Amino acid sequence: MKIDQLISNSSHFLSTIQIGITLAGFLSSAFAADFFATPLSEMLFDLGVPIPLGTLNTISVVVITIVLSYFTLVFGELVPKQLALKKAETIAKFAVGPISLLAKICSPIVKFLTFSIHLILRLLRVDPNDVSELTTEEDIRLMIDISGKSGTINKSEQTMIDNVFEFDDKLVSDIMKI
Known part of the structure; x- marks a missing residue:
């Protein structure tokens, strides 16, 4: 698969990435808590920490998770x-x-999650397919301003993009000078 194919289906791509991040975090936390909590709590108990072993185990799970x-x-x-x-x-x-x-691999899970999200949005009376308010002119201007200040784009690029929005507000007679 090429990069442009991933980009063209960005919601599927982002859902896949989120599944990977969530599973990695969940599984690593579960494994670490299971593997390290008991030895850590027993070591602390053997060192004379005056807390019951069960409580030390719970504290160990929390500390390991954090x-x-x-x-x-x-x-x-x-x-x-x-x-x-x-x-x-x-x-x-x-x-x-x-x-x-x-x-x-994650396609069935992503489809199920997308179905679930759309169902919940519909129950909340929100159209999941409505793209009318995704990005406004003001959002783009703000991104361009931040990019200009951070040096991601140079001043001439910032001016050119700003001018694209200004162009919409002009009459042809204002632009065409003979």
């Missing part, structure tokens, strides 16, 4: 997102194959 959540958040979500923003094309070329495979 520590693992930190590392999962930093190394599993935030750093990869920053790398993807800074090296989008390189990472896209590297990741397209594995993500395409994961998308095929």
